[in-house]
Amino acid sequence: MLLPTPPQPARYLARVACCLLLPVWVAGCNSNIDDIGVPDLEEPELSPVGVYTGRTTFQTTPDEVPTTALLDSTGRIFLIADDNRYLAAGLYETAGRGITAPIRFHLLSGVPPPLDPEEEPDTTRIADLVGTFAPLSDLTSIYLREDGEAGAVNLTWSSQTRLGSRLERLDGDWAEPDAFGDNLTLFSFDETGMFTGFDRNECLYTSGRASLIDSEFNIYRVQFTRACPPEPGEQQQPPETFVGLMTRLERVVGGRDTLQLLIAASNTDSALIFRLIPAP
Incomplete structure (x- = not known):
C-alpha cells in the first residue's frame, strides 16, 4: 500500500498560517472596533516655503x-x-x-x-x-x-527659515537709523504683533498687524495703513493699505551681530521695503 506523500514544509506552513489567521481576519472584519489608526506611509508633499x-x-x-x-x-x-x-x-x-x-x-x-x-x-x-x-x-x-x-x-x-515665528519676538522698537543714530524710520510693536510707526517722509503707519502663518517657519504676514502728507500745492491723498510678508533675520551689520526685520509689502500701485534693526 502506498503511503501518502507528506506535504512540503513550505506549503504545510502556509496552510497552517492560513487556517490560523483566517478566523482572526474575519473576526477583525466583524469587529466593532473601527478606530484603529493606520499610519500614512506616504511622505507629505514638501513645498517651496x-x-x-x-x-x-x-x-x-x-x-x-x-x-x-x-x-x-x-x-x-x-x-x-x-x-x-x-x-x-x-x-x-x-x-x-x-x-x-x-x-x-x-x-x-x-x-x-x-x-x-x-x-x-x-x-x-x-x-x-x-x-x-x-x-x-x-x-x-x-x-x-x-x-x-x-x-x-x-x-x-536659507536655514534661517527654520528659526520659526513668534509674535513676542517682535515686541519693541525697530528702526532704520542714519549714520548719526537718528531714527529715520521707526516701527513700535507690542507682544501681540500690533504696530504703528513713521518713516523718513513723515508718513504715518497705523492699524499695523503682524500675524503668524505657520510657527514652524520664520515668515510673518503683515498688513498696515500708510498716510503721507501732501506735496506743496496738492491735496491730501486718502490712506493706502498694504499687505505683505516679513521675516526676522540674524545678520552681521557693521561688523557686529544684530537682528533685522525685513518687511516687504505692496498693493496694486505701490510697494514698500523696510530693513529695521532694534532701535538704539
Whole structure:
C-alpha cells in the first residue's frame, strides 16, 4: 500500500498560517472596533516655503541684483532686490517640483520720467514666472515681463527659515537709523504683533498687524495703513493699505551681530521695503 506523500514544509506552513489567521481576519472584519489608526506611509508633499537668497538677472543689462525672496505656505511670493531697486509680488502655484506665478514688478528706482510732466511715472510691470524648486535647497526660475524684459531668478533656501515665528519676538522698537543714530524710520510693536510707526517722509503707519502663518517657519504676514502728507500745492491723498510678508533675520551689520526685520509689502500701485534693526 502506498503511503501518502507528506506535504512540503513550505506549503504545510502556509496552510497552517492560513487556517490560523483566517478566523482572526474575519473576526477583525466583524469587529466593532473601527478606530484603529493606520499610519500614512506616504511622505507629505514638501513645498517651496522659505526665506531665500540669491540673484536676479535682466536681459537688457549685465547687472546681477542680489535678491531675497519670501514664500509663505498660503502661496504668496515676494522677490526683494537687496538694493531696493525693485520688489515683485504675486501668488504661486506648484505642480510636483514645478512652480508658476503671475507677479507684479514694482520698479522702485531707475524708471524714466513720463513724457508729460503732469503724469505720474508708470512703475509697475506684470510678468509670468516659471521655474522649479528643490525643497529645503533651491529655486530656479525665469520670467518674462509685459514690456519685453526677461531674466532669471536663482535662489538658495536659507536655514534661517527654520528659526520659526513668534509674535513676542517682535515686541519693541525697530528702526532704520542714519549714520548719526537718528531714527529715520521707526516701527513700535507690542507682544501681540500690533504696530504703528513713521518713516523718513513723515508718513504715518497705523492699524499695523503682524500675524503668524505657520510657527514652524520664520515668515510673518503683515498688513498696515500708510498716510503721507501732501506735496506743496496738492491735496491730501486718502490712506493706502498694504499687505505683505516679513521675516526676522540674524545678520552681521557693521561688523557686529544684530537682528533685522525685513518687511516687504505692496498693493496694486505701490510697494514698500523696510530693513529695521532694534532701535538704539
